[in-house]
Amino acid sequence: MDDNQPAVHFEIPEELQPFLPAARRRARQRIAYDGTSTIGHLVEALGVPLPEAGPITIDGAPAEPSRRPAAGDVVQVAPMPRPQPVPLEPGQDAPRFLLDVHLGTLARRLRLLGLDTAYHNDMDDPALVVQANEERRVLLTQDRGLLRRRALWLGAYVRGSRPDDQLGDVLDRFAPALRPWTRCTACNGVLVTVGKEEIEAQVQAGTLRSYDVYGRCADCGQVYWRGAHGGHLEEIVERATRTVAAAGA
Numbered sequence: 001m002d003d004n005q006p007a008v009h010f011e012i013p014e015e016l017q018p019f020l021p022a023a024r025r026r027a028r029q030r031i032a033y034d035g036t037s038t039i040g041h042l043v044e045a046l047g048v049p050l051p052e053a054g055p056i057t058i059d060g061a062p063a064e065p066s067r068r069p070a071a072g073d074v075v076q077v078a079p080m081p082r083p084q085p086v087p088l089e090p091g092q093d094a095p096r097f098l099l100d101v102h103l104g105t106l107a108r109r110l111r112l113l114g115l116d117t118a119y120h121n122d123m124d125d126p127a128l129v130v131q132a133n134e135e136r137r138v139l140l141t142q143d144r145g146l147l148r149r150r151a152l153w154l155g156a157y158v159r160g161s162r163p164d165d166q167l168g169d170v171l172d173r174f175a176p177a178l179r180p181w182t183r184c185t186a187c188n189g190v191l192v193t194v195g196k197e198e199i200e201a202q203v204q205a206g207t208l209r210s211y212d213v214y215g216r217c218a219d220c221g222q223v224y225w226r227g228a229h230g231g232h233l234e235e236i237v238e239r240a241t242r243t244v245a246a247a248g249a
């Protein structure tokens with residue numbers, strides 16, 4: 001790039017550098033400036049989805065993403081603060097989520113923790129944005145293109161390829177209030193506590209002898225009991241509880 005060309009400089013923190021192209025993965029970024037692009041547009045041109053960017057400042061003064069910088073400006077982009085505040089409606093004590101088609105395992109784990117989590121394995125991008133906006137759900141995805149959609153009210157990039165890592169990332173980011181064992185992992189319905197006599201026909205005799213407390217999904221009728229999958233789910237719940245306690249501290 002010609003050094004005499006008008007340019008804007010960006011400071012990109014380490015947390016956001018993985019979004020940059022591998023060859024440009026460093027803090028200081030210089031972009032040739034045409035005088036018309038907004039800060040938000042330039043941040044996305046660098047590869048960082050705007051929902052991942054925290055507060056933006058120029059020389060320490062807050063700057064909105066819609067602002068046009070001046071040539072020579074140094075724009076500092078902070079990482080999204082953790083825990084990230086999410087606007088909640090009255091009576092709501094944790095964010096609601098919507099997951100894209102590739103995050104089915106993560107969806108079941110969030111439901112296991114009692115988080116209201118919508119997931120369908122056949123929704124295209126425009127439909128995801130519509131549902132996220134209408135139901136005020138945080139859209140969780142690993143698709144940066146989806147996070148660039150202007151109409152999306154609130155989205156977040158999920159870090160990690162293993163479901164354990166993905167869950168840890170979401171819990172660390174939002175530190176949501178958990179209510180384990182209160183939601184159907186299959187359909188997101190609310191579980192209602194039922195007595196043994198009500199579910200005798202649906203559960204094997206061996207299970208009936210071993211467990212006393214059951215939940216039945218109010219939407220799909222699936223019956224749950226704790227211990228159904230050995231200690232694996234208990235472990236997920238315990239780890240999640242610790243992660244949220246540490247993130248919220």
Ligand SMILES: [Zn+2]
Nearest residue numbers: 184187217220
């Ligand atoms: Zn259900």
